Amino acid sequence: MTDSYNPSEIDKKWQRKWEEDGLYESPDDDPRPKWYFLTMLPYTSGDLHIGHWYPMAPSDVAARYKRMQGYNVLFPMGFDAFGLPAENAAIKQQIHPYKWTMDNIQRMRQQLKSMGAMFDWRREASSCDPEYYRWTQWWFLKFYEKGLAYRAKAPANWCPSCQTVLANEQVLPSGDCERCGTPVSRRDLEQWFFRITNYADELLDHSQIQWPERVVTMQKNWIGRSEGVEIAFGLDVPGVEEKDIRVFTTRPDTVYGVTFMVLAPEHPLVEKLTTPDRRAEVEAYVEQARRLSEIQRLSTEKEKTGVFTGSYCKNLLSGQEVALWVADYALLTYGTGIVMGVPAHDHRDLDFAKKYGLPIITVIAPPGWQGEELTEAYVEQGTMVNSGPFDGTPSDQGYHAVADYVESKGWGGRKVGYRLRDWLISRQRYWGCPIPIVYCDRCGTVPVPEEDLPVLLPEDAEFKPTGESPLASHQGFVNTTCPRCQGPARRETDTMDTFMDSNWYFIRYLSPHYDEGPVDPALAKKWLPVDQYTGGAEHAVMHLLYARFFWKVARDLGMLPGDEPFLRLFNQGHIAVERAKMSKSRGNVITPDEYVDRLGADTVRCYLMFMGPWEHGGEWDDSGIFGIHRWLNRVWGLILGGAPTDGADAEAAHQLRHVTHKTIRRVTEDMERFRFNTMLAALMEFSNSLAKARESGAVDAGAWQEAVETLLLLMAPSAPHLSEELWARLGKPYSIHQQPWPKWDEELAKEEEITLVVQVNGKVRDRLQVPADIDEERAKELALASQRVQAHIEGKQIQRVIYVPGKLVNVVVR
RNA sequence: GCCGAAGUGGCGGAAUUGGUAGACGCGGCAGACUCAAAAUCUGCUGAGGGGCAACCCUCGUGCCGGUUCGACUCCGGCCUUCGGCACCA
Structure with a gap:
């Protein structure tokens, strides 16, 4: 008897081993071709839920697949850490945004690790880290030097009662302030803009990237030339x-x-x-x-x-x-x-x-x-x-x-x-990257010198419910000396739009602690651009357009290679609960933790993929998750239970090899298209047919060995813990994740027989098993000879007979 | 409102190029095992009708219409849901 599948034990065991061995650290000096696989980083809301796993787990699967294909894959992770919710939490709960954010990152990092992803955690970066935002400010200065940053009046939502600027999100559909109900008006403020319109025509050109057509269309419409x-x-x-x-x-x-x-x-x-x-x-x-x-x-x-x-x-x-x-x-x-x-x-x-x-x-x-x-x-x-x-x-x-x-x-x-407008980057808030500008009565607008960066956020800012910007009222921050004349001057108190942070996070990942520039130039040359980007379609226009704009400016500065940051893009869907996006504020958060504890990370990973096409997303419903768990258990028993290996005939051996190679082809093709649901269905069919083969009482030893090893290799990206454990138990060398992806033999994978469908006037009347290489004449002959067909064409005149090779014969009668 | 998508059994979904609608899984029903239950395994499972039966017929992919030998797939018009609309990220 074999012991049973115990995910809570094997998950931890292998995660520890992988970490000890640095199995997922992507070497910077590796002769294999590089593959930069990027998935959008999470905002540090603190509630890492199943909605976060949904984009990440399949990305991890795809990244692992690429790795088994022989690429040196970089799959990094970080945190989008500046933003409004942290500031709201500060006002409501009197917690400093820094502490709130760091606590959340700590928790989210642990939850992410329980997924068993191949993230290279050495590369982690958080946008609220001074080590990071020092360089966000540096980029701002470069934009400013190039004449791409300018100040102009622009309206902002203004609540006359709270005396504060509101985000669109804080204005109710009625046009009233969400906090006090006062009608919100617009007030013109001097704000910073980036001249994205200078790049409008180049941004309309998507010819160098393989992106979903709908995203390209949306961007074109957004630019609206x-x-x-x-x-x-x-x-x-x-x-x-x-x-x-x-x-x-x-x-x-x-x-x-x-x-x-x-x-x-x-x-x-x-x-x-x-x-x-x-x-x-x-x-x-x-x-x-x-x-x-x-x-x-x-x-x-x-x-x-x-x-x-x-x-x-x-x-x-x-x-x-x-x-x-x-x-x-x-x-x-x-x-x-x-x-x-x-x-x-x-x-x-x-x-x-x-x-x-x-x-x-x-x-x-x-x-x-x-x-x-x-x-x-x-x-x-x-x-x-x-x-x-x-x-x-x-x-x-x-x-x-x-x-x-x-x-x-x-x-x-x-x-x-153009419909496209210049990008307004000023935000009248504390928890963002300070704009490195000083206003001097004598010298005017003066950029903070590079060597004085970062302009740090003051730690002792006060968060009052009055809504007054904590930076604007912080005398120690505002009052400074002019870098040019050393006279008294005032700091810019606006911070940058968080889209500025997310414009270049994937660049910072390469060398998150590099302190001579935003990125180590050698690593930028090695890893960039991103080969595959995955993320939600809600970013189709703004983030993805701003990031392309940013990249083109950086390219013109001689900092980055090529014209585009993300060569391929895939938009996955979202998990909803009662039709709403999962969020702490809605109170509909489903955490993966309890499922992981009970059923293991592999079950949760596979279930998320099995729910449906990745781009669709869907309503969270755990009723099917046990089906996946049962399947993993069956695979466990199948692999460890062995099979009677004598007395099988050559035909049975061939059949088994045929199924094995057909499955390799199906799984590989589905991987390429990110069709994880059908990939898993193919794997289930494969394991079902292995069980059937075993039940038959005799299997060919060689074919069986090939089949079970193939099953594990094909499952390795999706169920990394289970497959590693079973691989080890089969006595195969560590690690399964360093094995090459199986290749199929076209001869073995091909069908020898096909079902020829016979229609009369477009209605299916018979199905015939015929050799795959049947010719047209023979197919028509067989079709017309069919009794079922005869019954439907009797007494009628045959007008024509349509033949679709390998598929069907349609007899048109009148 | 404008821009971009999606809609298939009781449920999630499958159908690679216009060619077998419902793969795979969930749920349900029946059976095996069991003192019993759980777990596991086996079979059946779109709707309606016919046949003792093997089977056969009709309908069926949001709605209405069209193209075609043939439409979930293409075209026209609607309906519903979802994403975005420039300060949520």
């Missing part, structure tokens, strides 16, 4: 120095149809253009617009609103006077912040014109148009009408004709517009 024309309209308003206002349009051919102009409520010209009699109304409208979120403002369902400023501009092409309105559907951040209103040919403009009784002039005639009034906005191409000298021009040509004319007159010209 559109070609258009900027057109000046004449302005002659007493007391206003600007003599024209400019709009960006993708439809210059409709310019004769402009009947009004719309300025974004935040536009600086609004105040100047508003006539005294309109002032009260305009100010009230602007104030109201500042309360709406961008999503609300842009909703095409929301009724259009706006107010007239009292001023006019002049359409230089038509000579028409055009009323200047303020409306919240114009966004300051897109184009020039001013939209030309062409109600006849734009849905939103039409809604607006109808509501406020503004004129509607048709300037693009649909085919066959007889001058009748259009009931809907006509947004397609047509023929220009009511357009002075351009009448009769097809609108696609009109685009260029108007653009040329505008350019020749010096009234504007062709331009490319």
Whole structure:
């Protein structure tokens, strides 16, 4: 008799041994080809739950597979440690964010280790570590030196009652402050931006990376490149120095149809253009617009609103006077912040014109148009009408004709517009990376010299529920001396967006303690870029776009090789509980710990993979986990129970080898595609057929040995503890994780017989077992000879017979 | 609202290129073992109908329509759910 599978014992035993032996330390000097496998790092929320294992365990499996394939695999882990929740905890529980975060990291690291992953813990990095954020600040200085960092006014959510800036997350859907219920407004603050728009065109190019098509599409839409024309309209308003206002349009051919102009409520010209009699109304409208979120403002369902400023501009092409309105559907951040209103040919403009009784002039005639009034906005191409000298021009040509004319007159010209905006990196918070800038009355804005980095977060900051930024009120932090003139100066008190930290964590992993730069250049050259990145689709746009931008800037600084940080990307899904994401605040956290204690890490790892396709994620339901556990137990018994090894015939031996090699192929192909659920199904089928073979009473000794060893090798990435234990018990050399991945023999794996499906008019009527190499003539012959087929074609006329090699015959009758 | 996805038995899911719908597992039912239970093992298990039976027929992949010899797969239109929408990470 064999002893039974005892995961709690063998998990610990092997984890200890692997750690002692440094089995998973990826050598920096290794001749094997490198493979950098990166999975997104967790935020240090302190509740490492099954939702964290879901992305990590299969990543570990894929990384282990690559390693067995002969790559020198780097699979690091770290912690995304700056952010809002730590600061909230500080305010609520009076725990310092540093302590809160470090305690969480400590706990999460232990939980992660229980998974049995091949993380190289020597490479661990945490973004809140001064050793890390010193270099985040260094990068900021490089951006600043390159002219990619600048300051400008930008709105932030402002709670007038709490006297504080709120994150979007802290504003309720109603637009009220989540803490006190006061309506939140927007207030303009001087903030730091990165010029990501300088790289917009390069970011649109995904040709060097293998990413899911949907992520590429989302990024392209996010960047939103559109070609258009900027057109000046004449302005002659007493007391206003600007003599024209400019709009960006993708439809210059409709310019004769402009009947009004719309300025974004935040536009600086609004105040100047508003006539005294309109002032009260305009100010009230602007104030109201500042309360709406961008999503609300842009909703095409929301009724259009706006107010007239009292001023006019002049359409230089038509000579028409055009009323200047303020409306919240114009966004300051897109184009020039001013939209030309062409109600006849734009849905939103039409809604607006109808509501406020503004004129509607048709300037693009649909085919066959007889001058009748259009009931809907006509947004397609047509023929220009009511357009002075351009009448009769097809609108696609009109685009260029108007653009040329505008350019020749010096009234504007062709331009490319982007939906993408520069990246606002300032956050009015404590728990983030301080922006290394000093403001001096004499010298102005002065970067902190590199040798003075890091600008440390003061440890004795106070966290008051008033919401006042702990850095801004910390005199010891704020007051400093100017690095240039040594005079009194003030520090920047904003910290950086945490996306700045996550832009380069995978670079820091390579040499987390290197202190002569953000990364040891030799290691950057050796390991970068990342070969495979895995993480949630929620990062499809922001993180992944910012990180690409960051990389390109670093490349231009000569710091990094190649044009892209992540060559391949896979987005896994998420585990939900009662349809909600797992989180401490929702109180729906499922920890892996109790499952690991009872059933072992391998069961939990495999169950997460078996739930469904990795990219789908799913609702947590543990009812199937025992099925996986039973399977691992059966494998245990199967391997240790041996098999009667005499009296097997050659055919049985061949069958066993066929199944073995077919399984190697299936598992390998599924590994390549990250289809872990079907990979495990293939392994289960394999172990089931081994059990059947044993039951038959006799198996070929050689074929059996090959089969069980193959089973263990194929299972090694998924169930690393169990397979290591059984490998050792078979007397095979340590470690199974250093063995090469099995290769299949195409001859053995191929099917000798196939099921030929026979259809009549597309309906399955028979299935025939035939040799795999059957030819078309013979297949059709057999199909028509089938009695079941005969019954369905009797008395009917055969029109044609369709043959799909290796698959089916379809008899079409009438 | 806009952008991007997903929807298949009682449940999770499978079906690599338009070609056998339901692999694998859970649950359920029946049986074996047992004094009994647990564990384990074996068989059956989409719905409806027919047949003593081996089997046979019809329907069936969110909904409506289309293309095709043939559609879970392609096209058009909807519905629902999920991710993102620039200060959650």
